[in-house]
Amino acid sequence: MSYLPAHAAAHDLYGAIHKxxxxxxxxxxxxxxxxxxxDGAAVAELLADLRAHLGARACQIDFERREILVPLETRAPGAVTELAEGHARRLAHLPILETLAAEVELARPRRRDAALHGLYLAFSRFVAEDLVQMAEEEEEFSPVLQALFADAELVAMEARMRGALGDEDLIDLARIMAPAARPDERLALLRAVRADMVRRADPPEGFAALLALGVRPALAPADWAVLEAGLAA
Incomplete structure (x- = not known):
């Protein structure tokens, strides 16, 4: 797959969410x-967090299918085959992981160790597959998207994906994206989210809640201070 335009777009759809x-x-x-x-309480909390993550991952893959794969196929027929196959492989892990999580819940305390270890190994396989696929998306498919779409089109795709999230989902996403990003990436991302909300005429309290519940608790105080100053500038 080779696309060599004179002026490729620069917007990266994958980097921030993948981090x-x-x-x-x-x-x-x-x-x-x-x-x-x-520790029954700790196990229950962990399983709830795992299920929430896997549910969010499935939704994010579905967003990618609708907002990235469909328009990509119109610009370059056949270009989405490998990407779609990677999505399908990752989604195939989800019912297996749910079955193993249920086995942990149903296991008696003396047998929970083995059930947890089985879930741990299965999730490690899912993570390994996901890491490889995410790297391939950034290395191979991001340049294709940047070759075929203008920056404004890529920004609009990203905005539609964010706009499909509810308030709680957006807060959950902020909890993992904010601490994983560089300071400049974090600031750019939150400025973009704020601009999306302004365009939709969302109440300003929504962005304030995102910062208070999602971003600030996830950052070290020094990192929060840098971000707060950047957002105020």
Whole structure:
């Protein structure tokens, strides 16, 4: 697949969200390996967080299918085959992980250790697959998108994907994307989110809640101070 335009777009659809997903998955994988099997409350909390992450991952892949793959196929017929196959492989893991999570819930305390280890290994396979696919998307498909679409079109795709999220989903996403980003990336992302909200005439309280509930708790105080100053400038 080769596209060599004179002036490629520069907007990166994948970088920020992929950093957040890697951050979230690394934390979940670590927690799965470290949780005490006899701590029922900790196990229940971890399973809830895992399910929330997998649900969000499925939604994000679905957004990509609608907002990226469909327009890409119109510009370059056949170009989405590998990307669609990668999405399908990752989605195939989800019912397996749900079955294993249910087995952990139903296991008696003495047998929960083995069930947790099985879930840990299965999730590690999912993470491995996802890491490879995300890297390929950034290395191989992002340049194709930048070759075929103008920056304004890519920004609009991203805005539509953000706009499809509810307030709580956006806050959850901010919790993983903000700490995973560089300071300049974090500021640019939140400026873009704020601009989206202004264009939609959303109440300003929505952005304030995003910062208070999603971003600020996820950042070190020094990082928050830098971000706050940037947003105020």
């Amino acid at each position: 957040g997903l890697r951050y979230a998955q690394a934390r979940l994988l670590t927690r799965l390996g470290a949780v005490a099997p006899d």
